[in-house]
Amino acid sequence: MGQEIKRNSDAEGRSAVSSALSRGLNLLVAFIDAPVWLSNSDLVEKTSFPAPTVARLTRSLADMGLLHYSTKRRRYRLAAGVMQLGGSAEGGVGLIESVRPLIQQFADQHLVHVSLAALDGAGARIVEVFHSSSTLVTLRLESGYVLPLAGTATGHALLSCLPIERREPLIGELALRHPHAWPALRKAMMAAFEEVKRNGYTRSMGSWYTDINAVAAPLHCPHHDAIMSIACSGPAQHLPPERLEEVGHALVPLAEALCSRAAEELHTYAGH
Template sequence: MSTQPSRNAGAHQTRWDSALSDSAHASREQTGAAMVVPLARSLAILGAFTPQEPWLGNQEIVFETGIPAPTVSRMARSLVALGYLHYSPAQRKYRLAASVLALGYAAIAHSSVQRLARLEMQSFADASGTYVVLAARDRLDVIVLETCASKPATIDLELHAGARLRIASSPMGWALLAALPELERFYLLGNVERRAGRDWPHLRRRISEGISQTHNAGYCTSLGEWEPDLAIVAAPLVIRDQTPLVLACIGPSAKLGRARVERELGPRLVAAAQHLQEQVLFDD
């Protein structure tokens, strides 16, 4: 199963356009100030690296971000000097360096969310015989933060920490969109529409259905749509003073029928998310 958006000719500039539009809108709404473009471009370069593609050359970074080649070359050298990228002369490519890891660790080290989530997720996975995922939004992607499999595991997914899925085509994305403020969701969907092209009418319908289901039931589902042999149930996890997260369980379609999802798994996943919210508030 592929967890990464596929590359194609039309993908040029999409990550950069998404970051630019997202940040620019948020900046104008909240402060009325112009965006600092060099900073946004530097972050876009760092965001181009993934666990599947840890090494990128200048042209690959240009392809992923849409940033002009001379700018990529100049900024990459600066990021190497600052310790955020490592350059291999033999490969003529870059990869993320330890300073980026330090930033990521600083973001979560003092948060009890993932520590508490691991226990809640493993308990849910073992009781339901599913694969449980905790994820967050990164621009127009959903990025996996934590995974737990039932013991013994019923499925083997390539959804490790750092894996990405498109927010528009994943139930995890729909649940996250449902948890966002309306204005932020409007801007994101505008960016999705520009990227989706002829796929937008279908995506818009499924996104709307997923958001509506989440608002009404507390969770949304995809039974054999996301992947033919898999069913997924996703519920938003909203914790005070933190960006929205999503909790999802995944299992074989044969074992996660609609009746079981509606009777058992959906309500239990919502209850698990609520319990985790309460634990985090008490722990803080």
Template structure:
């Protein structure tokens, strides 16, 4: 999207960059680390962090010299998710899918070039999922992301990945736009995709799309995952895949019925 720099607020942009810097791997950051991430001096970074703390989006970590996300950040996420009308109807369907498969089940959406895990039902078997709500993975490198990207036209995908920095995770990861488009042409329209070590060499996953039936647009994905070999590959690509497809179809129908009610 083209922007007019006259209307940009640099301090707000830097504050948002600071909030996005926190992750599962970087749960707390020092002022110096924030300054480097935002590309400002330490004094400016301190003022931005202080403002975010005052507004409730950051808090001081245990040693008082580092900052961590505060719970107010969740308010923004939950407000956004509630507007999707996905979480409430999806929860019982994810729970039934988990009971059928015994492995972790997830609800996933795409935001730009990332996928975001917006709900999780933990496994009942011995292998628990370490993927939490809010986890972001690169869409181009995951079967779930490729599935959600397949709802876009080739031109839309080219624009989305213009000037993209391509990260590689396994031999199967597309390393450029042409490779990504070739992969999407291959998988577009499939009812489900199975990853057998495709993104994480130690993990198996299966994802099926959720559609808004009124316009047949893809709005999310249901996925399951477990350690590679936790379930025999033939069973994973058969029974587990069928259960994931059935859950995605059920959620698509449920969302359609809910939206049709006066």
């Protein structure tokens, strides 16, 4: 009799854990195709969960490093923990943590905002950002933000990583999404591919926002399946065309160093 009660209790416990896990995952999914920052009220509306449940879940997910809470905005966004889980699923195990010091050093040396992005469907999802500690200039670009593939240096660098059999269908999808602007977008995209072939990086001036310039390089890491790029961006007055070229030339060896460091980390991990 006692054993029967224990089995029922275990089953109820597993059911409760499963329900909590399901709700937590559904809450994270609510951030897909949504603004970067969401309040508890936004999440209640998106998930139809009771407000106390949402409040409890967001606190727990923040404690786990899966959500980040901004006291200024009083809202949550996806945190690096989610990006790292996604990176692991795509084969990018350990990539971010292993290269973080190199990227931060680059950002400080060149006084730029640096971002790592990964291909996510028909968008470029920002995985991590690095701000120079020597400048007050920052951009409203944070982990979890999705940039368009067409018309941005980050997106063009990502597309340049793809084999032709994957790139062409995706370009076709982008053409359908941007029918009116497509001739100009396609022209800029083709020019960017040529620039990557020629220099190892591609530039964009005022394409994301009219006063923001950027330069990006693809990350060709054969040991990682994730399609990624690294970009430097900033206000046009701080990154005029001549500086974009200078930073771009420095960005190429950084991209190569990042892939070498990631390969070393992966080899060490496999050796264990």
